[in-house]
Amino acid sequence: MAFSKIAATTLSDDIISGKTALASIPAETDEVLVSDNGTLKRMDYSIISQGHVKVWAHWDAAGTPSLTDSFGVSSITDEGTGTTDVNFTTALGNANYSCMTGGSTIASTGNQQMYLVANNITDSDTVRIEVRKIDIDGNTFAVSDMANVHMVICGDNA
Numbered sequence: 001m002a003f004s005k006i007a008a009t010t011l012s013d014d015i016i017s018g019k020t021a022l023a024s025i026p027a028e029t030d031e032v033l034v035s036d037n038g039t040l041k042r043m044d045y046s047i048i049s050q051g052h053v054k055v056w057a058h059w060d061a062a063g064t065p066s067l068t069d070s071f072g073v074s075s076i077t078d079e080g081t082g083t084t085d086v087n088f089t090t091a092l093g094n095a096n097y098s099c100m101t102g103g104s105t106i107a108s109t110g111n112q113q114m115y116l117v118a119n120n121i122t123d124s125d126t127v128r129i130e131v132r133k134i135d136i137d138g139n140t141f142a143v144s145d146m147a148n149v150h151m152v153i154c155g156d157n158a
Contacts, residue, residue, distance in 0.1 A: 012023035025049075028157060046157050054097070055153040061103075061131065062147040072153075082131040082143030086144050086151065097155025099127055103146045127153065144150060 012018070026032075028046035035041075055072035059065050065076050065084045077085040101117070117130050131146045 001081055051154070054090075054092060054149065054151055054155055054157075055086070058148070058150040059084065060147050061149045062145045065149075079128065080143070082145055084129050084149070086129060087125050087155075088125045088127075091123075092153075093124065093156030093158050095124050097124075097153055098150055099149045099153050100128075101129055101149070102150040103131065105108055124155075124158065127151070 017065075026045040028044060028049065030045045031042045032045060032048065033040060033042055051087050053071075055070075057070040057073045057076070059067045059076055061078075061082070061084055065078050067073065067076055073086055074089045075087045077087065079085050117132060120130060129149065129151060131144050131149065132142065
């Protein structure tokens with residue numbers, strides 16, 4: 001039987017759930033069907049994913065850095081005391097992204113505070129995170145390993 005128009009009454013209840021489920025995040029060029037006030041339209045997944053968190057990671061950098069959990073991270077690289085490169089699974093559209101960092105030390109070390117800085121944001125697929133230890137008086141800066149380091153990156157799609 002041929003239909004000239006597909007209507008809500010001609011669709012089966014399993015029209016979507018009866019199909020194979022995606023096992024991963026859609027590709028940027030995968031298409032999504034939406035209703036714009038009753039008018040069906042298609043759009044690439046890239047439109048939905050713009051403006052969302054692209055990369056996040058949590059790792060222990062006390063000693064040799066090791067990822068504890070992440071999204072959009074292919075690996076981390078120990079670049080020396082207090083310095084870790086975070087390598088993205090997929091490059092962003094440019095190096096003009098925002099990186100938020102945080103962390104905590106295992107134990108307090110007197111009148112010192114720990115700061116994390118994102119350095120070397122020069123390309124779209126890696127960020128270098130440096131942990132700096134500073135005395136409360138502000139006179140001493142030094143790199144230092146830290147446990148419980150985390151970061152979140154937002155930026156444009158490639």
